Amino acid sequence: MNEKFFNANFPKSADGRVSHIGIKRGEIANRIITVGDLNRAKLFLKLLDSDTAIFQRQSHRGFLTITGKYKGVPISIVGIGMGLSMMDFFVREARAIIDGTMIIIRIGTSGAIGKSNPGDVIISEGSFAVTRNYDYPIFENKMIIQDYEIKTKEQPYNMSKVFYGDKEICNLIRKQLINSGIPNSQVIQGLNASCDSFYSSQGRHDENFEDYNKGLIESIRTKYPEEVESLEMETFMLYYLAKCSTDAPYRSQHKVSNELKKDGDQKIKTSNNTLMTKKGFNSRNSIRAAANKIEK
Amino acid sequence: MNEKFFNANFPKSADGRVSHIGIKRGEIANRIITVGDLNRAKLFLKLLDSDTAIFQRQSHRGFLTITGKYKGVPISIVGIGMGLSMMDFFVREARAIIDGTMIIIRIGTSGAIGKSNPGDVIISEGSFAVTRNYDYPIFENKMIIQDYEIKTKEQPYNMSKVFYGDKEICNLIRKQLINSGIPNSQVIQGLNASCDSFYSSQGRHDENFEDYNKGLIESIRTKYPEEVESLEMETFMLYYLAKCSTDAPYRSQHKVSNELKKDGDQKIKTSNNTLMTKKGFNSRNSIRAAANKIEK
Numbered sequence: 318m319n320e321k322f323f324n325a326n327f328p329k330s331a332d333g334r335v336s337h338i339g340i341k342r343g344e345i346a347n348r349i350i351t352v353g354d355l356n357r358a359k360l361f362l363k364l365l366d367s368d369t370a371i372f373q374r375q376s377h378r379g380f381l382t383i384t385g386k387y388k389g390v391p392i393s394i395v396g397i398g399m400g401l402s403m404m405d406f407f408v409r410e411a412r413a414i415i416d417g418t419m420i421i422i423r424i425g426t427s428g429a430i431g432k433s434n435p436g437d438v439i440i441s442e443g444s445f446a447v448t449r450n451y452d453y454p455i456f457e458n459k460m461i462i463q464d465y466e467i468k469t470k471e472q473p474y475n476m477s478k479v480f481y482g483d484k485e486i487c488n489l490i491r492k493q494l495i496n497s498g499i500p501n502s503q504v505i506q507g508l509n510a511s512c513d514s515f516y517s518s519q520g521r522h523d524e525n526f527e528d529y530n531k532g533l534i535e536s537i538r539t540k541y542p543e544e545v546e547s548l549e550m551e552t553f554m555l556y557y558l559a560k561c562s563t564d565a566p567y568r569s570q571h572k573v574s575n576e577l578k579k580d581g582d583q584k585i586k587t588s589n590n591t592l593m594t595k596k597g598f599n600s601r602n603s604i605r606a607a608a609n610k611i612e613k
Numbered sequence: 614m615n616e617k618f619f620n621a622n623f624p625k626s627a628d629g630r631v632s633h634i635g636i637k638r639g640e641i642a643n644r645i646i647t648v649g650d651l652n653r654a655k656l657f658l659k660l661l662d663s664d665t666a667i668f669q670r671q672s673h674r675g676f677l678t679i680t681g682k683y684k685g686v687p688i689s690i691v692g693i694g695m696g697l698s699m700m701d702f703f704v705r706e707a708r709a710i711i712d713g714t715m716i717i718i719r720i721g722t723s724g725a726i727g728k729s730n731p732g733d734v735i736i737s738e739g740s741f742a743v744t745r746n747y748d749y750p751i752f753e754n755k756m757i758i759q760d761y762e763i764k765t766k767e768q769p770y771n772m773s774k775v776f777y778g779d780k781e782i783c784n785l786i787r788k789q790l791i792n793s794g795i796p797n798s799q800v801i802q803g804l805n806a807s808c809d810s811f812y813s814s815q816g817r818h819d820e821n822f823e824d825y826n827k828g829l830i831e832s833i834r835t836k837y838p839e840e841v842e843s844l845e846m847e848t849f850m851l852y853y854l855a856k857c858s859t860d861a862p863y864r865s866q867h868k869v870s871n872e873l874k875k876d877g878d879q880k881i882k883t884s885n886n887t888l889m890t891k892k893g894f895n896s897r898n899s900i901r902a903a904a905n906k907i908e909k
Contacts, residue, residue: 325724326817337695337811356673377652379675379694398675399633402696402846405810412821428621451742451773451849455857477747514701515633521622525708526857550698553747561751561822 327413335410338395339376342414346384346391349421351407353551355381357424358396365392380407397551401446401511404554420486422606423555428519430534431546433505438494439546440487441509441605444553446477447537448513455527473529474518476540479508480556486606507546509605510537511553519548552605559607623709631706634691635672638710642680642687645717647703649847651677653720654692661688676703693847697742697807700850716782718902719851724815726830727842729801734790735842736783737805737901740849742773743833744809751823769825770814772836775804776852782902803842805901806833807849815844848901855903 322328328336335341352358358381365371365385372384381396397407404423412419433439453473454465466472487506494504512518517528537545618624624632631637648654654677661667661681668680677692693703700719708715729735749769750761762768783802790800808814813824833841 327812327819354673355675377650379651379692396675398694398699399702400696400698402698402809402811403694405812406695409810409812409819409822413819446747448744451776451853480747513698514705515698516623516701516705523623523705523709525859526705526854527859528857557747558822561824563821563823 333414335413337376337378337406338380338382338397338410339378340374340382340414342416344372344374344384345382345395345411345415346393347415347417347419348391349393349395349411349419351395351397351404351421351423351551351555353397353399353425355396358383358394361394365394378406379403399515399550401513401551401554404551405558408555408558420483420606421555422486422490422604423551424604425549425551427509427547427549429547430537431505431507431544433546434503437503437505438499438604439509440490440494440504440506441482441547441552442484442487442506443479443481444509444511444556444605445479445541446475446513446553446557447510447518447533447548448475448477449473449518450475453529455529472536474533474536476510476537477553479541480553480560482552482556482606483559490604490606505546507544508541509547509549509552510545511550512548513550515550555605555607629710631709633672633674633702634676634678634693634706635674636670636678636710638712640668640670640680641678641691641707641711642689643711643713643715644687645689645691645707645715647691647693647700647717647719647847647851649693649695649721651692654679654690657690661690674702675699695811695846697809697847697850700847701854704851704854716779716902717851718782718786718900719847720900721845721847723805723843723845725843726833727801727803727840729842730799733799733801734795734900735801735803735805736786736790737778737843737848738780738783738802739775739777740805740807740852740901741775741837742771742809742849742853743806743814743829743844744771744773745769745814746771749825751825768832770829770832772806772833773849775837776849776856778848778852778902779855786900786902801842803840804837805843805845805848806841807846808844809846811846851901851903 322330322336330336333341350361352361362371362373362383362385365383365387366389369386373382375381379398383394384391386392395407395411397403408421411421427439429439431439450471450473453471454461457465491504491506495501515521516523517526517530518533520530520534522528522530618626618632626632629637646657648657658667658669658679658681661679661683662685665682669678671677675692675694679690680687682688691703691707693699704717707717723735725735727735746767746769749767750757753761787800787802791797811817812819813822813826814829816826816830818824818826
C-alpha cells in the first residue's frame, strides 16, 4: 500500500511487481498449483525439494506465492483466496510476468451434487458459471415476480455455457491418481459449477437473506443433464481465461505442450500426493486444470 | 483446514466459528470497517484505544479480523480481500454471529471516471454491478457476433440496477469529512460501479486476453447518465445484501438506528482519519456504507 505504482492500465511497481499478487518476473514458475486455503499451500510447500532455495511472498491483497522445485522441476504454489474475481486477478497478473506456456492446476475441497461420496476425488473437465441475477425483483409480490419472469424470461440465477479444461492434463491426472492406488470408482470426472456465492448460488439456505434459491440445484440439473459433480467458486474463471487467451492458434483445449508431456508425471504426482488430504467437512476433493500458450 | 466443520448448509466449527472468516460470536463488533488491503487494516489498528484489549485473528481463507474500541465504542476492522464473492462471504458469515444492527463501512482506493481528481474522497451513495457476459461469442467472426447481439440483445458486459447505501450514514460521513478540513470540492458523492474484474470490466486493456471492452466506459456512462464516480469491486454486494436482508421492516436504505445517531460521530471520525492516507497510484479514496437491521 505504501509502494508507488505506475501505469493505471496495468499497474506495476517501480521494480516490476504486479500490484495485487505482489510478485515480479522470475519469482513464479510456469507450472502452478493454486489453492484457496493458505494452510493447504503450506502442506504443498513440504513436498518441494529440500535442497533448493524456496521463494515465499505474501502480498498485501492476500495472495501467497511459494516457488521452488519438485524433483528438480520449477513449480509454484499460490494461495489465491476465493471467488471468480480472485482467480481473474491471479491469472492475468501471472500471465503478465510469465514467459511461454503457463499451466495452472487448482486443487481444493468442494460441494458436490453428483455421484461422488465424501473422500472421492473429482476432476472437473469443464465448468460453467452460476451467478445471481441482481435485477430479479427481490421482496416484490408474486404477481410482480411472475410478470418479470414472463416478460424477461429471466430467473433468479444465470447459468453460463461450459468452458473446458485441458483434456490431456485431466486424463494424465486421472491416470496418476489410479496409479497411486486410489480406486477407479473414487476418481470421478464430470462438470463443475463455479458459483458467485458459497451460500445463495450453491443452494444453501440462509434465513438472514432472501436468496430465491430453493429450486436452484434442480435448475442446474435441468440445464445440464450430463453429470454435474462439483460446486465451487473459481474453476470457471480459470478455464474461461484460458479460452480468452489472445494466442489464437493455441486456444484449443485439447492441445498440450511437449514440455508438459515430458515432465507431466512429476507435476501430477505432486497434485496426487496432496489430494490425499482429507477434511472433516462433508466435501469432495476436486482438481481442475487449464493450460494456455502464448509464444512471445 | 484441519478443523472439523458441522452443518454443510452453514458450516461452523465445533466451537462456533464460521468457516471462512474464522471467527465466532463475540469476536466481532457490530460496527465494522472493511478494507481490501491488509496493510490498511493495520493502519486502522493504530487508531484503536490503546488501553483496551485488541482481538486479532487471520483466517486460513485470507480474512483478517481486528476488534477493539475507539473512544470506548466497540469496533471491528476486517480485511476481506477483493471481489463481490469475498464481500458476500464476509457479510453473510458476520451476520450469522452478530446480534442486532450491523453497520459496515468499506474504505479503499478506487479507479474513477467522474469529476474527481486523485486525492479526492468519493462517497458512493449507490452502486451497480458490471459483470462479464460469459456467453458472448469470443473469437468468433464479426457476422456471428453481430447476429448474437441482434438476436439476444446482449452485450459483452452486463450492468445491473442500482442499490443504495444508507443515506444518513453517507451524509454523516460527508459532514465529518468537511468538518475535519477537507475542502467541500474534494468530497464527491455519486454512483459506484462494482466490477467483477480489475481489468476487463473496468475498461483496462490487457493484450494477453480478448476482453471486448473498448466501448465499456462509454456504455456505463450511457446507461447511467448521472455521474458515475468510482469503479471498484465490492460495494455493490454490500448494498445488495443490505437490501436482501429478511428483516423486512428495516430494509429501507433511509433508516438509521438510534444507536448510530448516538455515537455516529466517533465512528465516522475513525474513517475520516484514515482517509487521509494517500497512495502513489492514480486512484481516488472511496467510502461506502451499508446498514441492515435484524431484530432477533
